[in-house]
Amino acid sequence: xxxxxxxxxxxxxxxxxxxxxxxxxxxxxxxxxxxxxxxxxxxxxxxxxxxxxxxxxxxxxxxxxxxxxxxxxxxxxxxxxxxxxxxxxxxxxxxxxxxxxxxxxxxxxxxxxxxxxxxxxxxxxxxxxxxxxxxxxxxxxxxxxxxxxxxxxxxxxxxxxxxxxxxxxxxxxxxxxxxxxxxxxxxxxxxxxxxxxxxxxxxxxxxxxxxxxxxxxxxxxxxxxxxxxxxxxxxxxxxxxxxxxxxxxxxxxxxxxxxxxxxxxxxxxxxxxxxxxxxxxxxxxxxxxxxxxxxxxxxxxxxxxxxxxxxxxxxxxxxxxxxxxxxxxxxxxxxxxxxxxxxxxxxxxxxxxxxxxxxxxxxxxxxxxxxxxxxxxxxxxxxxxxxxxxxxxxxxxxxxxxxxxxxxxxxxxxxxxxxxxxxxxxxxxxxxxxxxxxxxxxxxxxxxxxxxxxxxxxxxxxxxxxxxxxxxxxxxxxxxxxxxxxxxxxxxxxxxxxxxxxxxxxxxxxxxxxxxxxxxxxxxxxxxxxxxxxxxxxxxxxxxxxxxxxxxxxxxxxxxxxxxxxxxxxxxxxxxxxxxxxxxxxxxxxxxxxxxxxxxxxxxxxxxxxxxxxxxxxxxxxxxxxxxxxxxxxxxxxxxxxxxxxxxxxxxxxxxxxxxxxxxxxxxxxxxxxxxxxxxxxxxxxxxxxxxxxxxxxxxxxxxxxxxxxxxxxxxxxxxxxxxxxxxxxxxxxxxxxxxxxx
Amino acid sequence: xxxxxxxxxxxxxxxxxxxxxxxxxxxxxxxxxxxxxxxxxxxxxxxxxxxxxxxxxxxxxxxxxxxxxxxxxxxxxxxxxxxxxxxxxxxxxxxxxxxxxxxxxxxxxxxxxxxxxxxxxxxxxxxxxxxxxxxxxxxxxxxxxxxxxxxxxxxxxxxxxxxxxxxxxxxxxxxxxxxxxxxxxxxxxxxxxxxxxxxxxxxxxxxxxxxxxxxxxxxxxxxxxxxx
Numbered sequence: 008x009x010x011x012x013x014x015x016x017x018x019x020x021x022x023x024x025x026x027x028x029x030x031x032x033x034x035x036x037x038x039x040x041x042x043x044x045x046x047x048x049x050x051x052x053x054x055x056x057x058x059x060x061x062x063x064x065x066x067x068x069x070x071x072x073x074x075x076x077x078x079x080x081x082x083x084x085x086x087x088x089x090x091x092x093x094x095x096x097x098x099x100x101x102x103x104x105x106x107x108x109x110x111x112x113x114x115x116x117x118x119x120x121x122x123x124x125x126x127x128x129x130x131x132x133x134x135x136x137x138x139x140x141x142x143x144x145x146x147x148x149x150x151x152x153x154x155x156x157x158x159x160x161x162x163x164x165x166x167x168x169x170x171x172x173x174x175x176x177x178x179x180x181x182x183x184x185x186x187x188x189x190x191x192x193x194x195x196x197x198x199x200x201x202x203x204x205x206x207x208x209x210x211x212x213x214x215x216x217x218x219x220x221x222x223x224x225x226x227x228x229x230x231x232x233x234x235x236x237x238x239x240x241x242x243x244x245x246x247x248x249x250x251x252x253x254x255x256x257x258x259x260x261x262x263x264x265x266x267x268x269x270x271x272x273x274x275x276x277x278x279x280x281x282x283x284x285x286x287x288x289x290x291x292x293x294x295x296x297x298x299x300x301x302x303x304x305x306x307x308x309x310x311x312x313x314x315x316x317x318x319x320x321x322x323x324x325x326x327x328x329x330x331x332x333x334x335x336x337x338x339x340x341x342x343x344x345x346x347x348x349x350x351x352x353x354x355x356x357x358x359x360x361x362x363x364x365x366x367x368x369x370x371x372x373x374x375x376x377x378x379x380x381x382x383x384x385x386x387x388x389x390x391x392x393x394x395x396x397x398x399x400x401x402x403x404x405x406x407x408x409x410x411x412x413x414x415x416x417x418x419x420x421x422x423x424x425x426x427x428x429x430x431x432x433x434x435x436x437x438x439x440x441x442x443x444x445x446x447x448x449x450x451x452x453x454x455x456x457x458x459x460x461x462x463x464x465x466x467x468x469x470x471x472x473x474x475x476x477x478x479x480x481x482x483x484x485x486x487x488x489x490x491x492x493x494x495x496x497x498x499x500x501x502x503x504x505x506x507x508x509x510x511x512x513x514x515x516x517x518x519x520x521x522x523x524x525x526x527x528x529x530x531x532x533x534x535x536x537x538x539x540x541x542x543x544x545x546x547x548x549x550x551x552x553x554x555x556x557x558x559x560x561x562x563x564x565x566x567x568x569x570x571x572x573x574x575x576x577x578x579x580x581x582x583x584x585x586x587x588x589x590x591x592x593x594x595x596x597x598x599x600x601x602x603x604x605x606x607x608x609x610x611x612x613x614x615x616x617x618x619x620x621x622x623x624x625x626x627x628x629x630x631x632x633x634x635x636x637x638x639x640x641x642x643x644x645x646x647x648x649x650x651x652x653x654x655x656x657x658x659x660x661x662x663x664x665x666x667x668x669x670x671x672x673x674x675x676x677x678x679x680x681x682x683x684x685x686x687x688x689x690x691x692x693x694x695x696x697x698x699x700x701x702x703x704x705x706x707x708x709x710x711x712x713x714x715x716x717x718x719x720x721x722x723x724x725x726x727x728x729x730x731x732x733x734x735x736x737x738x739x740x741x742x743x744x745x746x747x748x749x750x
Numbered sequence: 751x752x753x754x755x756x757x758x759x760x761x762x763x764x765x766x767x768x769x770x771x772x773x774x775x776x777x778x779x780x781x782x783x784x785x786x787x788x789x790x791x792x793x794x795x796x797x798x799x800x801x802x803x804x805x806x807x808x809x810x811x812x813x814x815x816x817x818x819x820x821x822x823x824x825x826x827x828x829x830x831x832x833x834x835x836x837x838x839x840x841x842x843x844x845x846x847x848x849x850x851x852x853x854x855x856x857x858x859x860x861x862x863x864x865x866x867x868x869x870x871x872x873x874x875x876x877x878x879x880x881x882x883x884x885x886x887x888x889x890x891x892x893x894x895x896x897x898x899x900x901x902x903x904x905x906x907x908x909x910x911x912x913x914x915x916x917x918x919x920x921x922x923x924x925x926x927x928x929x930x931x932x933x934x935x936x937x938x939x940x941x942x943x944x945x946x947x948x949x950x951x952x953x954x955x956x957x958x959x960x961x962x963x964x965x966x967x968x969x970x971x972x973x974x975x976x977x978x
Contacts, residue, residue, distance in 0.1 A: 566872070569870070570870050570872070573848070573870040574870075592892070592893065592896065594931075594932065595892035595893075595896070595930060595931050595932035596891070596892050596893060596932060597932065598892070598931065598932030598933065599891060599892045599932035599933075599934070600932075602932065602933070602934040602937070603875075603934070606934065607872075607874075607875060607878075612934075614932075616931050616933075620931055
């Protein structure tokens, strides 16, 4: 299937087309040439020489004149006929062909005597002997070019549609019809543009091919409308069409039917009628399918109108034995209209279900063609302009054409790719986009940029891993970046295939994306956790405090509660704004705060600077909160209840544990009856808080003073091995109190 | 709002948007300085307007101070501090704030604040601090001290002459270091073997130097961006 890459088909099409154009051109130009313009006389009795080519061998002959004979062959008006199909019977064709051979033999001579009557010599016959030259391109008639253009155009457009949907029977038939028009037009272009005569063998072959092309076009079109838009008959039944017309064609080529009318024009007419009939049936069958009808109108009408115009202008007049109103060569142009109209139909009605990328491929092919055409034209131009204008031409080329050409070349031919850092940046951009839809869009955009494919579509299945399908025509991608599994078709506008290198790149991309997505999810989870933690802190600490303030009857007490609440908020905020506070900083802040508060209460603080002051350990937010509020609470207790004169505080960091000792020289309190003490709530909260981070609290109240020892792990909830040995008190007195426990 | 005051009377401008807080501040100031003439402003705009009309007179009194809230509805109190520092340096500039976070206060000191008060202080504490600031003993929290240390450490290499560039002397650095550890002024004084008054003097100098070096830095930044 990989052979069916759109650009490969288009390249093959271009090649075939170039040969198909070059061949008739070469054949037309290699014929001996005299430079004569001949026309039948008005009375259809003789041949008139109406003009001569000013640079041709016959330039000295005075015109108009009557050309009586070439060599020994006396000319007849029928010798000039454009298309041998115009003869009614095969006998007439046979005679025409024999005369063509005789004339062709004369023309092949090195010196050709022309017998002329009229001109300057009046009624007297004169004989002029000419040496034939090579026919210049400029001498070829316009009809020749119309036929050439029609042939090339219909062939290319047919290939274009085929390239897009190579496996579709409808596009194959359409492409076949285009090829048939090309065959018909290109062969006709050779003999219809002859100056006077070609060898009869050649004419016979060309004519046979011309008939094959015309009937073939009809057959392809009938078959097409049998299966498109709606499949009217089974595919096998379509073979009936060639089964009827191919034998008919063979008979015609062998000149078996009684008249040429029965052998050639009649089947053409019947085909035309069958096309019309098939289109009508399609029209009726598709009455409930507006899209099919739209496509049908476009394609069906253009075929009927254009082919119908050709049939009625060229074929029908022969049937009713009158002269066609226009030259057949020009009438071929109608066929080009069918194929040109089709491309518009693709755009508007998605004929053959071609999507918008159909145009891109057409556009690129057109661009490339244009490029070569301009190149060729310029080369010719430079050859011709060998005087001073050569300089101007070179200047124009240098200043305008080369830059333009570079742009066009980059646009159409050069493959774009991305540098590593751009890829990386794109991946980050995808992952960090806020909206899922935006992430999906950026992912597609990156694929577009990387591979420049003709299509990116939903794979319609779940793809587990990056893979290549269809021998490199398609790249499959697993779901990532909020996007379902994708299939990327025809990379680099169909000019190349996916290789394992691309597969590796895609795999790396998917891995990177997944990784960054995971990181983002982790980050989002983290921020959600953080939010809920703030909510919990605000609710449990600040909320509870404010609530207790609400119940205080004394204003001073309310103020104290409010100040504590503000201090809480400050701790929460500073714990959040500095990502993870250093232990040393936390100690400094607490020392300062305790010093302020104790000195205001007339209590001396002894908290010397120790090793922990220099600690660069980062405190987890929960530990920080616990550490700060436990300190604050204990100092509050001392100020309120201990009647102390002096407080000693030591903080140390040993083996992953943070030890705090706060002792005062106050009056102490009775642990057993603490539940009823106003201090109870504060102590209970303190113990609860320490327990929550898997820490331990030891409280030793005595009449000579109270010592509070608190040990918390530096990592919340994880007590290092060494902890058992570092507890200062015997195990039974280590108060791992739960809040429910009565104090 | 205010009459041209007799030169000796203390002039106080209170800039605070919360009406209750403002009333509380007015009350606290009134009880601290019995003879004070107090003016109020509730926004940056009001403060600037008041200063335009009365700023010179106030500064001339030689006995004026402004309490400036940082979070005002139409801007930052830091702008007012900067304005005062630039045009009415005689007015003592004190920040009253609810955030004691070092960043805001550090910026305010850089802009020329000469002390700060936390609005949740007990009125007695508030009065005490206000007196201290007036007496040239502004507070310095450990966080701000640490930030100052970092700030000046960054400046040190390119400042050979400490006085000229607002860089620190060794003694000043010692004071900062101890305050940064959370020591109170008397403790720091004891550790350094000097009087608390001297330590307080150093703190005042530190405020001034931070202002000078912030201005210098702003100037360098402006030059770098081609603004001057």
